[in-house]
Amino acid sequence: MTDPVVRLHEVHKSFGALKVLDGVSFDVHRGEVAALIGRSGSGKSTALRCIDRLERIDSGMITVCGHDVADPALKLRALRLDVGIVFQSYNLFPHLTVMQNIMLAPRSVKGLGRAEAVDLARGVLAKVGLADKADAYPEQLSGGQQQRAAIARSLAMQPKVMLFDEVTSALDPELTGEVLRVIEDLAAGGMTMIMVTHEMGFARHIASQVLFMHRGRVWEAGPPAIMSDPATPELRQFVGSELRR
Amino acid sequence: MELDFTTVLSRWPMLRDGALLTLELALIATTIGFAIGVACAVGRRGSVRWIAAACGFYVEAVRNTPFLVQIFLVYFGLSSLGLSLPAFTVALVALSINVGAYATEIMRAGFDAIPRGQIEAGECLGLSRLQVYWHVILLPAVERVYPSLTSQFVLLMLASSVTSQISTEELTAAANFIQSDTYRAFETYIVVAVFYVALSLLMRAGFWALGGAVFPRRRRLGTVI
Ligand SMILES: Nc1ncnc2c1ncn2[C@@H]1O[C@H](COP(=O)(O)OP(=O)(O)OP(=O)(O)O)[C@@H](O)[C@H]1O
Numbered sequence: 001m002t003d004p005v006v007r008l009h010e011v012h013k014s015f016g017a018l019k020v021l022d023g024v025s026f027d028v029h030r031g032e033v034a035a036l037i038g039r040s041g042s043g044k045s046t047a048l049r050c051i052d053r054l055e056r057i058d059s060g061m062i063t064v065c066g067h068d069v070a071d072p073a074l075k076l077r078a079l080r081l082d083v084g085i086v087f088q089s090y091n092l093f094p095h096l097t098v099m100q101n102i103m104l105a106p107r108s109v110k111g112l113g114r115a116e117a118v119d120l121a122r123g124v125l126a127k128v129g130l131a132d133k134a135d136a137y138p139e140q141l142s143g144g145q146q147q148r149a150a151i152a153r154s155l156a157m158q159p160k161v162m163l164f165d166e167v168t169s170a171l172d173p174e175l176t177g178e179v180l181r182v183i184e185d186l187a188a189g190g191m192t193m194i195m196v197t198h199e200m201g202f203a204r205h206i207a208s209q210v211l212f213m214h215r216g217r218v219w220e221a222g223p224p225a226i227m228s229d230p231a232t233p234e235l236r237q238f239v240g241s242e243l244r245r
Numbered sequence: 246m247e248l249d250f251t252t253v254l255s256r257w258p259m260l261r262d263g264a265l266l267t268l269e270l271a272l273i274a275t276t277i278g279f280a281i282g283v284a285c286a287v288g289r290r291g292s293v294r295w296i297a298a299a300c301g302f303y304v305e306a307v308r309n310t311p312f313l314v315q316i317f318l319v320y321f322g323l324s325s326l327g328l329s330l331p332a333f334t335v336a337l338v339a340l341s342i343n344v345g346a347y348a349t350e351i352m353r354a355g356f357d358a359i360p361r362g363q364i365e366a367g368e369c370l371g372l373s374r375l376q377v378y379w380h381v382i383l384l385p386a387v388e389r390v391y392p393s394l395t396s397q398f399v400l401l402m403l404a405s406s407v408t409s410q411i412s413t414e415e416l417t418a419a420a421n422f423i424q425s426d427t428y429r430a431f432e433t434y435i436v437v438a439v440f441y442v443a444l445s446l447l448m449r450a451g452f453w454a455l456g457g458a459v460f461p462r463r464r465r466l467g468t469v470i
Pocket residue numbers: 015018020038039040041042043044045046047
């Protein structure tokens with residue numbers, strides 16, 4: 001088997017006295033979709049942020065597409081060319097149109113010419129179903145459309161792995177569906193993804209691997225079937241409480 | 246009381262030249278002050294302690310002293326260094342230092358209003374620090390505080406009237422001369438007040454047009470970020 005795209009090994013991370021990651025280990029292979037689930041405060045976002053070096057880890061090892069993320073001499077730009085990340089709060093740049101949001105990084109980071117960047121942007125916009133919103137400003141879009149634009153902006157950098165942090169949590173149920181469909185298409189296209197999600201049904205349906213985090217550890221991991229038949233009382237309780245939500 | 250404007254208006258060339266000089270002072274000091282404001286706001290937010298402290302000291306020093314005193318400090322400070330500069334240059338230096346401090350505070354508020362998540366989004370797309378500063382922080386921050394900046398720069402134009410004290414030949418100095426020459430003090434200052442109103446409106450119109458050109462989102466939607 002080839003090397004994993006993302007590997008965490010015994011990752012520890014504290015904020016002051018608060019231990020947030022307490023020996024997290026998991027592998028995500030090419031084309032896999034890993035769903036990171038768990039209660040609020042269990043360290044899911046922190047784990048994701050460490051992968052893209054938005055947080056530094058205290059000890060352990062993270063490799064992403066061959067980059068040693070814990071290495072102080074890591075070339076951040078090289079890492080971020082390989083990793084795309086989408087946040088719960090979209091974070092589109094409000095002063096730029098959707099098109100300009102998408103073209104910004106390809107042009108200024110990869111040095112693409114205008115025409116090339118426009119083509120690229122049109123391509124990713126079509127993928128997320130927003131071809132007709134190219135010239136709209138973020139504030140003119142619904143939450144679901146903004147989130148799809150944010151996904152398109154990440155995709156335009158042609159990352160090798162995509163990270164999603166609760167990208168539908170701020171959305172109404174009907175808007176959630178349109179974003180999940182985009183993610184589903186990406187999975188079908190073979191994109192390697194790690195997604196933090198509270199959408200249990202979706203995780204079960206799309207994930208090749210489910211990672212249940214509890215108290216800063218991967219408490220239970222396996223195929224989606226573990227959600228129907230948990231080995232630990234913690235996961236059983238978590239799945240039960242999520243069903244009641 | 247009888248008002249007679251004809252004597253005052255017969256000095257039209259002097260008033261016109263004064264008004265032009267006022268406008269020139271205001272526009273150059275606006276440009277320099279804006280640059281100072283951006284630089285010091287970046288400095289105050291930066292991680293280099295002594296730069297942040299120096300920028301903070303500058304802002305507080307300017308905000309807590311009268312402008313007239315600042316002008317004299319620059320005037321006598323420069324001449325004690327053996328620099329005898331024309332009044333216009335001294336006025337320009339004093340105005341730029343003054344408005345730079347206020348612009349720093351305005352820009353700082355603009356920078357602080359940029360959500361942390363947007364900066365992270367920029368970093369995650371691979372933008373360099375400088376690119377993040379330019380595309381994600383500076384441009385939206387300026388767009389956000391543009392109305393405050395406009396007001397501040399109009400105030401600066403009005404404050405330039407104080408530089409008549411070091412005999413810069415701007416609009417108020419022209420008025421002082423005309424009233425002492427014609428003994429029509431009230432009429433003179435009425436005319437000059439009208440000139441200042443016209444200059445203010447002109448500046449606001451200019452900033453409005455510039456804003457429309459630089460911030461297309463504002464032009465199209467007219468909403469604040
Ligand atoms: N920058 C920070 N400084 C201090 N504490 C932090 C920081 N970021 C996160 N924490 C704390 O770390 C813990 C784990 O946070 P994290 O955001 O990783 O949880 P999560 O599993 O994503 O939760 P949620 O489902 O609510 O998003 C929380 O107790 C949080 O308060």
